[in-house]
Amino acid sequence: MAGDDASRSAPLTGASKDARAFVPGLPLLDALEATRVDGTPRHVIVGDAPDHEIDLEICRDAEGHLVVRLPNPDPIDENEALRQLARQMAAETDTSKLLEILCTAAGEQCAANGASVLKAVANEGELIAATGPLSVARGRRFALPGSLAREVLRTRDVVAVADFSGSGRPLMKVAPEVRVGPMLLAPLIAHETILGVLAATRDIGAPPFSKREAHRMRAIADYAALALWKAELLDQAQSADRAKSRFLATVSHELRTPLTALAGYEELLVDQVMGPLSDSQLDVLERMRSVTQHLASVIEEVLAFSSLDEGHETVRPTDFLAADLVHAAMAIVEPMARQKRLAFGSVVPDAPIRMNSDIDKIRQILVNLVGNAVKFTDAGEIKLELERRGTEIRFTVRDTGIGIAKRDLDRLFKPFAQLDTGLTRRHGGTGLGLYIAKGLAELLGGRIEVASDFGKGSAFTLVLPADEA
Secondary structure (H helix, E strand, C coil): CCCCHHHHEEECCCCCHHHCCCCCCCCHHHHHHHHHHHCCCEEEEECCCHHHCEEEEEEECCCCCEEEECCCCCHHHHHHHHHHHHHHHHCCCCHHHHHHHHHHHHHHHCCCCEEEEEEEECCEEEEEEEEHHHHHHCCCEEECCCCHHHHHHHHCCCEEECCCHHHCCHHHHHCCCCCCCCEEEEEEEECCEEEEEEEEECCCCCCCCCHHHHHHHHHHHHHHHHHHHHHHHHHHHHHHHHHHHHHHHHHHHHHHHHHHHHHHHHHHHHCCCCCCCCHHHHHHHHHHHHHHHHHHHHHHHHHHHHHHHCCCCCCCCEEEEHHHHHHHHHHHHHHHHHHCCCEEEEECCCCCCEEEECHHHHHHHHHHHHHHHHHCCCCCEEEEEEEEECCEEEEEEEECCCCCCHHHHHHCCCCCCCCCCCCCCCCCCCCCHHHHHHHHHHHCCCEEEEEEECCCEEEEEEEEECCCC
16 A cells, blocks of 8 residues: 555546555465454455455454455445435435535445535535535635545546545645545536545544445436436526516616605696696596506515515404405406406305405405406406305405416416417416415415316415414
8 A cells, every 4th residue: 555646546437456456466375474463354356357356354243253255236236325315416406405415325335434415616626515524614615736535537437546645635634633544536417517536534543435335426426416407407507597676676676766756746737736627637637547547556466476475474363354355356356357348246154254364465365356357357247255165264356257278377377478378468467466465465374276267267266274362
C-alpha cells in the first residue's frame, strides 16, 4: 500500500490488479500465513478472469481461529436493495431528504462507516451532505485542483484511495480533524450532466473497498442521479411558479390603485357633482362603470389566486345564518341574470341553518359559482339551493347551460384553464374562478362537487362542515 497518491488512487473500472486497493499479487496461502502470524485482516482477490474474481476476507474470529469469509452479498439481496433505494428516492421530492437517503444507502450497501455528497462550483468543491466521519465537514468548501472530486469529474468513473487522511488532499486542509481511511467515490450523472460526487468512507486501517463494492457504488450513484435530477427540475419549476405569483400580485396591486381612482371619478360624474349631463353622456358613463367593474373583478381574481398560491389566505370565522348568505350572493349576480333574461331564484329550508365560518370566503365562492352558471347559460334558469345533510351544509348551484363533457372535468379546477380556448372563444374570464373556489373551499375544510350533463346543464355543490359551536 505504500507509494504516492497516484498509486493509491485510480479508477477501479477496468483497472489492473496492481492499481486496485487490495494486497497486490499476494497468494491465498501467503495471506493466510501472514494473518495467522500478525492477526491483521486481509483481502485477497482470486479468480482466472475479471468477471469471475472473488474477493476473500481473511481474519481471526473472537476465539483467535483463522477464518476465510466471502464478504460479497447475495446478488438477489443486492438487487432488491437497489430496487428499494429506487422506490425510496422516487417517492421523495425534497432534495435535502434525497441526499440523506442517498448517504445512508451508500454507507449500508458498501459496508462503509459513512458517506457524503460533494458538489462542484467553479473551482471549488463543497460537502453538501454527509453521514459518519465527514459530517463535521458539512458545508465546508475546498479547492478542486488536486482533489479526488476533480479526478472523478475528469474521468467520470469510480475512484478509490486506500488512505484518504494520509493523502494530503485539499479537503483535509480545511477539515484536518476528519480521520478517514479508505474512500470510494462515484460520479452522479444524469442526462450527461454531472450533478455531484458520491463518496463512501471507512475507518483508518479498515480493508479497502473491493471491485464489487465499486460496481455497487456506481449503481447506487446512477439510481440517485436520476432522482436528484427530477428534484432539481421540480425546484426550478416551483421557483418559477413562485416568481410568477409574485409578479401577478405586484402588477395587480399596481393596477388596483389607479382603477379605484377611476371608479371614484366616474361616480362623481354620474352624480353630476361637476354639472348636469345629458342622457347620452350618462349612458356612456354607465358603460364605463360596467367595464371598470369587470376589470376590478379580474384584478381581484388574480390577487386571490396569488394569495392562495403563496399560502397567505387565512380563515376569519364569524357566526351567521346560511340563508342570509344565499340572499346576499344572489343579489350580487342578479343583474347579470336579468340582463340575459334568465329565470333566477333560490331555495332555502324553513328551519334556519346557523354556521360558524368565514362568511366573506363563502360569499366569494358562491358568487363565483353562480356567476359561472349565468355566464354559460343562454336560456332557462339558474337556481341556488341550500340544505343541511347530516354533518354537512350544501350549497348547490344548478343551471340549464351548455354543460361539461366528461373528458373536460379533470381540467375544470386548474388555474388559467378554460374549456373554450382560442381567440374566438365566446366566454371571457381569466380561468381562475373555479381554481380559487376550490382552494377556498378546501381552506374552509370543505370541497366542491360537480355533476354535469353535456348540452343540458350542470350542478356545482359547495359542501362545508356544519359547525354547532
